[in-house]
Amino acid sequence: MTSARLLESWRVAGLLFLLTTGGCLDQMPGKPNPASRPKLPSEQTDFQVLFARSCSGCHGADGKLGPAPPLNDPLFLAIVPDEVLLDVITRGRRGTPMPAFDRRLSGTLTAEQIQILAEGLKTHFKPTLAGGDAPPYTGELSTQPSAEQIARGEKLFASACAACHGDSGQGSGDEDTAPGRVNDPALLSLFSNQALRRIIITGRPDLGMPNFAETDGRDSDFKPLTSEEIDDLVALLAHWRGRPQQVASNMGPGE
Amino acid sequence: MNARLRQIGTWIDRRLGVRDLLAHTVLHPIPRELESPMGWWYVFGSASLTFLLLQILSGVGLALVYVPSADQAYESLLYLDYEHPLGWFLRALHYYAGSGMVVMVLVHMTQVFLQGGHKYPRELTWCVGVVLLLCVLGMFFSGQILRWDPDAYWGLAVAGSMAGRVPIIGPDVVHVLLGAETIGAAALSRFFALHVFVIPGALLFFLAIHLWLVLRCGVSAPPVPGQIVDRATYDRDYAESLKRGVPFFGDAFWRDALVSALAVIVVVVIAAVLGPKGPTDPPDPTLGGANPRPEWPFLWLFALLSLSPREAETFIILVFPLLVIGVMFAVPFISNRGERAPSRRPVAVLSVILIYTTLGVLTYLGFTAPWSPRMEAWTADPVPVEIVKRSTVPQLVGGSVFQYKNCRNCHALDGVGGRRGPDLTSVGTRLTRDQLIMQVSNGTPGGGLMPAYGKQISPAELSMLVDFLVSLRPEGQPAAGWATPGPSLGAQQAAEPTYAKQLPPPDAS
Amino acid sequence: MTTAMNHVSQAPPNDNPARRSFLGWIAVVTGLVASALVAVPGVRFLVGQRRVKVPWVNLGPTTGFALNETRLVTFDNPLRLPWDGITSQTGVYVRQLGVVEKGDPQFLVLSVNCAHLGCPVSWFPQSELFLCPCHGGVYYADGSHASGPPPRGMFHVMWRIRSGELEIQAPHYPTLQDTLRQPT
Numbered sequence: 039m040t041s042a043r044l045l046e047s048w049r050v051a052g053l054l055f056l057l058t059t060g061g062c063l064d065q066m067p068g069k070p071n072p073a074s075r076p077k078l079p080s081e082q083t084d085f086q087v088l089f090a091r092s093c094s095g096c097h098g099a100d101g102k103l104g105p106a107p108p109l110n111d112p113l114f115l116a117i118v119p120d121e122v123l124l125d126v127i128t129r130g131r132r133g134t135p136m137p138a139f140d141r142r143l144s145g146t147l148t149a150e151q152i153q154i155l156a157e158g159l160k161t162h163f164k165p166t167l168a169g170g171d172a173p174p175y176t177g178e179l180s181t182q183p184s185a186e187q188i189a190r191g192e193k194l195f196a197s198a199c200a201a202c203h204g205d206s207g208q209g210s211g212d213e214d215t216a217p218g219r220v221n222d223p224a225l226l227s228l229f230s231n232q233a234l235r236r237i238i239i240t241g242r243p244d245l246g247m248p249n250f251a252e253t254d255g256r257d258s259d260f261k262p263l264t265s266e267e268i269d270d271l272v273a274l275l276a277h278w279r280g281r282p283q284q285v286a287s288n289m290g291p292g293e
Numbered sequence: 294m295n296a297r298l299r300q301i302g303t304w305i306d307r308r309l310g311v312r313d314l315l316a317h318t319v320l321h322p323i324p325r326e327l328e329s330p331m332g333w334w335y336v337f338g339s340a341s342l343t344f345l346l347l348q349i350l351s352g353v354g355l356a357l358v359y360v361p362s363a364d365q366a367y368e369s370l371l372y373l374d375y376e377h378p379l380g381w382f383l384r385a386l387h388y389y390a391g392s393g394m395v396v397m398v399l400v401h402m403t404q405v406f407l408q409g410g411h412k413y414p415r416e417l418t419w420c421v422g423v424v425l426l427l428c429v430l431g432m433f434f435s436g437q438i439l440r441w442d443p444d445a446y447w448g449l450a451v452a453g454s455m456a457g458r459v460p461i462i463g464p465d466v467v468h469v470l471l472g473a474e475t476i477g478a479a480a481l482s483r484f485f486a487l488h489v490f491v492i493p494g495a496l497l498f499f500l501a502i503h504l505w506l507v508l509r510c511g512v513s514a515p516p517v518p519g520q521i522v523d524r525a526t527y528d529r530d531y532a533e534s535l536k537r538g539v540p541f542f543g544d545a546f547w548r549d550a551l552v553s554a555l556a557v558i559v560v561v562v563i564a565a566v567l568g569p570k571g572p573t574d575p576p577d578p579t580l581g582g583a584n585p586r587p588e589w590p591f592l593w594l595f596a597l598l599s600l601s602p603r604e605a606e607t608f609i610i611l612v613f614p615l616l617v618i619g620v621m622f623a624v625p626f627i628s629n630r631g632e633r634a635p636s637r638r639p640v641a642v643l644s645v646i647l648i649y650t651t652l653g654v655l656t657y658l659g660f661t662a663p664w665s666p667r668m669e670a671w672t673a674d675p676v677p678v679e680i681v682k683r684s685t686v687p688q689l690v691g692g693s694v695f696q697y698k699n700c701r702n703c704h705a706l707d708g709v710g711g712r713r714g715p716d717l718t719s720v721g722t723r724l725t726r727d728q729l730i731m732q733v734s735n736g737t738p739g740g741g742l743m744p745a746y747g748k749q750i751s752p753a754e755l756s757m758l759v760d761f762l763v764s765l766r767p768e769g770q771p772a773a774g775w776a777t778p779g780p781s782l783g784a785q786q787a788a789e790p791t792y793a794k795q796l797p798p799p800d801a802s
Numbered sequence: 803m804t805t806a807m808n809h810v811s812q813a814p815p816n817d818n819p820a821r822r823s824f825l826g827w828i829a830v831v832t833g834l835v836a837s838a839l840v841a842v843p844g845v846r847f848l849v850g851q852r853r854v855k856v857p858w859v860n861l862g863p864t865t866g867f868a869l870n871e872t873r874l875v876t877f878d879n880p881l882r883l884p885w886d887g888i889t890s891q892t893g894v895y896v897r898q899l900g901v902v903e904k905g906d907p908q909f910l911v912l913s914v915n916c917a918h919l920g921c922p923v924s925w926f927p928q929s930e931l932f933l934c935p936c937h938g939g940v941y942y943a944d945g946s947h948a949s950g951p952p953p954r955g956m957f958h959v960m961w962r963i964r965s966g967e968l969e970i971q972a973p974h975y976p977t978l979q980d981t982l983r984q985p986t
Contacts, residue, residue, distance in 0.1 A: 066382075066566060067565075067568070068385055068566050069381055070381050072375055076572065078577075090673060091669060092672045094672070094673060094674075094675045095675060095701065096692075096693050096696045096697070098675050098676075099678075103678045103681050105690070105691075105692030105693045106689075135697035135754075137697060143927070144871075144873060144874065146672070209686075218684075218687050218688065219686065222687060224752065225687050225753070225756075225757060227751075228690050228693075228754065229690075245681070362885050362887075363885060363887045363888075363889045364885050364887025364888070365885075365887070367887075367888075447936075451936070453975055453977060454918070454919040454920035454978075455919065456977075457978055457979055458978060458979075463980070464977065467977050467980065469849050473883060475882065475886075475892070475973075477883060477886040478883040478886045478889070575888055576889050578889060578891055578893065579876040579891045579892070579914075580922075582922075583921060583922055603951050603953070606951065665937065666934075666935060666938045668924055671926075671928075698928055698929045699931065702933060736949055742949055742950055744942070744948035744949040744950075745949075748930075749930050
């Protein structure tokens with residue numbers, strides 16, 4: 039009788055020990071979290087992660103204060119068409135430092151991930167039209183601007199841009215001080231006309247450049263730029279850039 | 294009950310006849326000096342042995358689930374980690390007890406070496422110990438392959454490429470290693486067989502010899518300065534000292550048992566807190582950006598290889614490990630007699646310090662691996678905000694070009710980014726505009742670390758990039774080459790943009 | 803049993819040394835033959851290599867490759883073992899180099915394995931460079947060595963065109979002395 043009871047109590051104690059140690063171990067921090075199950079880069083669908091991996095290098099950690107134009111810019115997001123975002127992420131902007139991200143173009147993202155990024159930009163960084171109307175994202179960008187258009191552009195440049203960028207876009211004189219020269223053909227060759235138009239419309243709020251309507255640093259009688267006026271400015275910049283050519287700069291050897 | 298058990302034991306031993314042998318083993322005399330606190334130095338060997346037992350048990354457990362087949366291995370590891378009760382714990386335990394075994398074997402060897410235990414007449418014990426160390430390292434390497442993730446797959450690739458450098462028979466060695474034309478199922482099976490049959494078999498065989506030698510040659514007494522090992526007298530003196538000896542089953546045994554138990558507890562806690570290692574992504578060879586790291590016992594060799602000049606590589610891969618092993622085997626013959634006390638053996642002590650410092654530094658470098666580019670840095674590592682804020686328009690574009698041309702993969706800014714090349718946060722204070730153009734266009738002369746970007750970058754991009762690079766200098770520090778701020782070349786070039794005439798507008802079409 | 807043992811112990815001692823050494827000699831030779839019979843097939847099994855005619859892999863019509871654009875093409879390597887799983891997936895970099903005269907276009911097909919230690923290189927179209935993640939080996943678009951530790955350029959994969967489709971010779975794992983350039 040006693041020995042049977044002893045045996046029984048040993049069994050209970052043993053079971054308890056197993057259960058508690060087993061149970062304890064299940065609470066330990068070393069237990070892998072199912073959420074951290076390995077995920078292929080191509081299966082990543084979180085906008086924040088995708089943005090950090092693919093965009094923050096040039097556009098900044100929060101989508102602003104990077105060397106490339108900010109994506110976290112309410113005005114930009116308000117005017118940019120969805121299909122443009124999708125297309126530019128997919129194929130990049132040839133000849134500019136905006137690369138193609140589609141895997142089929144040696145990028146790193148799947149079509150689905152590009153979709154997530156393009157849509158996520160507008161849902162994560164809220165688009166707002168601060169002052170009501172804004173010029174449309176795309177304008178009439180002629181490849182062969184007329185002399186009159188360039189002349190109009192020069193006049194506009196004097197009133198809208200020269201205060202910071204110098205009378206002929208040469209900058210403020212000292213090369214080391216912002217904002218520096220913008221009349222450099224090499225510099226302009228790395229901007230598409232569309233990108234120039236976009237920057238004139240949105241400015242760079244993160245770096246203090248006013249948008250198409252703001253008056254900071256401009257004459258007091260400055261009127262917001264119209265879509266046509268922006269075209270004229272782009273025409274001037276395109277004129278400074280030099281004559282157009284057909285082939286992009288980075289197509290590699292063999293061309 | 295007791296009497297009955299005794300009866301059964303007697304019946305078995307009548308036939309087996311091991312009672313005397315066991316008694317001899319357990320009660321074999323060891324020098325009386327081991328009862329002093331010095332005896333605590335003698336516990337590491339048995340701690341290694343305890344870890345070995347733990348490895349066998351946990352390894353058998355893992356083998357109940359793990360599938361050593363290239364198409365299933367990864368899934369079975371995930372099943373262990375996430376589905377099977379405490380599968381994750383067993384994996385973690387197997388990894389950390391294995392690590393503990395390497396540590397204990399190294400500590401054991403170091404202790405033996407420092408206290409002159411390898412000297413006459415225990416040379417063979419040492420040499421067999423070296424074989425055991427190699428077995429343990431072999432277990433570690435083959436075990437990493439069984440964790441069938443990209444690290445394992447590309448680790449095999451690296452091992453294959455290394456083996457392929459063997460003169461003449463290289464390709465055959467690669468084939469024996471991989472078992473097939475490509476890396477895959479055959480290689481995994483080979484390493485499974487090594488990990489589960491071949492190396493453990495060898496390990497147990499040599500362990501038996503090692504223990505037999507320990508029994509036969511006896512445990513060395515703690516060293517006493519001035520007591521010289523002399524072949525003519527040692528055996529007699531040692532036999533004499535054993536006459537005053539104490540049985541192993543006593544303090545020595547309980548010390549071993551206590552330390553072993555503590556070591557197991559430590560490993561269990563570490564395993565429970567840190568959890569299993571990997572697997573990372575599935576072993577899909579078409580996933581780019583793999584960066585296989587060897588397990589920690591090999592990181593020092595990995596670092597040495599990565600830091601050495603190209604000409605020395607094949608030597609370090611093929612000859613150097615053999616040299617190290619040869620030296621380890623030679624140790625008891627190089628220092629065979631004389632003093633055993635570390636206080637009288639400055640060269641030995643200094644060598645140990647030197648070796649461990651070197652291993653430590655190299656291992657640290659192996660962990661940080663500054664020679665590996667960061668493949669995603671160009672899109673993932675932001676240009677530091679401070680730099681952006683003070684940049685002119687050309688410098689901003691240059692910053693984009695810097696990222697776009699993948700410079701960041703090798704060059705850090707403010708410590709973030711690749712570290713294959715120098716950090717460029719203050720490159721503007723070191724190199725002038727002309728020097729930067731030369732450096733970027735031509736790369737490191739003679740096929741050094743940096744590729745020539747001359748054909749990889751357009752003149753416009755180069756111009757902007759250099760604008761950006763010369764601006765990279767801390768506030769108030771002058772640019773390289775200019776005693777006082779003078780007219781910059783950038784301005785001159787901008788004024789005379791002949792080269793830019795050939796530049797296209799990016800999206801004119 | 804006891805009888806047998808007694809019988810053995812009572813047998814006259816064999817004191818014919820010649821006969822004993824002859825038996826020993828026979829035993830040794832027979833043993834050697836037996837060992838060889840096991841060892842030779844055993845070693846051949848271990849180091850043996852199956853002989854297969856290297857298969858060709860179809861990568862699709864040549865028109866699917868844009869001129870001077872490098873692309874990673876992945877396929878299931880026919881050199882696989884049936885239970886290779888995902889590890890039989892293999893990648894090569896393909897670049898169409900254009901039509902030299904008239905006829906089919908020329909191609910450049912490169913193995914992803916770095917010539918240094920076999921890690922998978924990545925193609926960066928932005929800088930037109932292949933970059934190895936392990937030790938920073940760099941190659942130009944044509945596969946030639948640009949910088950870093952690799953002792954040579956990238957491994958070229960054999961290719962041919964059959965009725966307008968690009969085919970490559972299934973690549974084995976290439977190493978310095980066993981490149982992908984042998985004849986079929």
